[in-house]
Amino acid sequence: MSKVLVIGAGGVSSVAVHKMAMNADIFSHITLASRTKSKCDAIAESVKSRFGVTIDTAKIDADDVAATTALIKQVQPALVVNLALPYQDLAIMDACLAAGVNYLDTANYEPRDEAKFEYKWQWAYQERFEKAGLMALLGSGFDPGVTSVFATYTKKHLLDSIETLDILDCNGGDTGLPFATNFNPEINLREVTAPSRHWENGQWVEGPALSHKQVFDFEGVGQKNMYLMYHEELESLAKFYPEIKRIRFWMTFGDSYLKHLEVLENIGMTSIEPMMFQGREIIPIEFLKALLPEPSSLGPITKGKTNIGTIATGVKDGVKKTVYVKNICDHQEAYAETGNQAVSYTTGVPAMIGAALMLTGQWKGAGVFNMEQLDPDPFMDMLNKHGLPWKVQDLDAPLDF
Ligand code: NDP
Structure with missing residues (x-):
């Protein structure tokens, strides 16, 4: 039974939030926040009509670390699931450190002015997450993931x-x-x-x-x-x-x-x-x-x-x-x-699974982790049970x- 805050309200987020709602024993309370609140509300409506689960929605600009920290402190989730864009990764990691909450994403940080696809910026957070006793799981989509x-x-x-x-x-x-x-x-x-x-x-x-x-x-x-x-x-x-x-x-x-x-x-x-x-x-x-x-x-x-x-x-x-x-x-x-095509589905389901394994303590640790560092068995088991x-x-x- 854990609270989760999902940031971003695109195709991947929509799938992850629907799948979280289907697993209410793990995701007891879901808050969905994004830049355009109407997109969060549309996902919440779909979740309500399909599964009868109510989720809270909020407006957030995740580039704003102070505002995101305040939202995390208000919601008090056990985990922040970042399904916005790679540009927001570092800002959301900073907000998680400031609020003392675990972090997960599906794509590595990209500066807006360089197309590099490198982990170096996020791996540089290793010591800060480790010292804080928090876990950051990177790349829990399909590929990476x-x-x-x-x-x-x-x-x-x-x-x-x-x-x-x-x-x-x-x-x-x-x-x-x-x-x-x-x-x-x-x-x-x-x-x-x-x-x-x-x-x-x-x-x-x-x-x-x-x-x-x-x-x-x-x-x-x-x-x-x-x-x-x-x-x-x-x-x-x-x-x-x-x-x-x-x-x-x-x-x-x-x-x-x-x-x-x-x-x-x-x-x-x-x-x-x-x-x-x-x-x-x-x-x-x-x-x-x-x-x-x-x-x-x-x-x-x-x-x-x-x-x-x-x-x-x-x-x-x-x-x-x-x-x-x-x-x-x-x-x-x-x-x-x-309500989403398979590319969003094949990313959103693994995001839900990574989050579930962190929330249930099957995947745990202090620091920044890539998927290769964690036991594949519970993840492979959940892929079979949850649609992939x-x-x-x-x-x-x-x-x-
Ligand atoms: P979309 O463009 O559909 O959705 C992105 C969402 O993030 C939108 O709701 C957008 O808001 C929101 N957003 C953008 N900037 C901000 C901000 N500053 N603050 C808050 N919210 C913001 O993308 P997808 O759903 O297709 O992809 C989501 C993530 O998943 C991406 O990082 C993508 O790279 C990753 N991905 C990973 C895959 C994998 O296999 N690992 C495969 C596919 C995607 P708005 O609606 O206002 O624009």
Whole structure:
């Protein structure tokens, strides 16, 4: 029985809050606060009509540390779940330290003027959280999040040692729209337009964005083009599993998405550099975000499945083995349950699970934690029970690319 304060009211938050309400024995009281209170109220209404659970709502600008600290002190939660944007991570961590409350998020801090996707800023909070006896759990979404838990589970149960790890993220969902991003457009476009980077033999290997393509046959989806990309869990996986020789991240993109992206990039619309427009400063990618559909509005129109998993090669009992751990999630089933498409669902459910494990004391500690540092078993168990069942498949051979 614990109080939780959720910050942010987009697609991911909507799923997490619905799932928390479905587990009222753990989340006895939920307060949802965000910049636009009407979005919190709409989620609260949906939760009330689906599950009969009342949640409190509030308006907060989470960039304002003093206001967020005051809200936390007023609500007195056992945990703050940050489902706003990566820009707010440090401000909300500061507010948690000031109010003496545990912290969880799903994406690492990003300065507005740099697209870096690095943990260094949040890892720098280790000593402060440790001294305060508080826990900060970083990246409890799907990727980062479940993918790191899959790797940890693989290391614990399936292989004695991991030699190579590939993360394969496929969204086979179709919105019928020529161009839409399935999570926050600004963050999505920053990720996709960044140079590709993977970990090999103890160092980063960098290449141009989206320049390395492979075709892969995804169960439940079919054949898709996937592209080598940098993704933030590569950094924590390389840190916590230094023995892995190669760690790569792949994501699928359709031709229409890439065609639009190329044009938008070529004309400067994805730039994060400020520019003057009609006497005021604007940032092109922020303007573009305003034009694109909100991810939370895509639920009713997205059809198809996501398939996200890890393929690890290593040795078990002296024999070389390749194991694939994956989850397949259906957009329309996700929508029927919480009113949101599967990309929000596959992030919101792990956020709820990470929060539940912290609130019940199954995951505990003082300091800043990545998912790789914690026991994967209770998390894997909850994935099966709360809508993201996973399976393990032995592959005949390692990936040949
Ligand atoms: P959305 O853009 O749909 O929602 C973001 C929410 O944060 C909005 O309600 C927004 O308010 C709110 N917000 C923004 N700035 C502030 C602020 N200063 N104070 C308070 N609230 C604020 O994003 P998503 O739901 O798609 O994503 C949420 C988070 O999840 C992001 O950090 C994203 O990177 C992460 N994510 C992680 C994934 C993973 O697998 N680990 C996958 C997908 C997403 P407003 O409505 O007023 O704009």
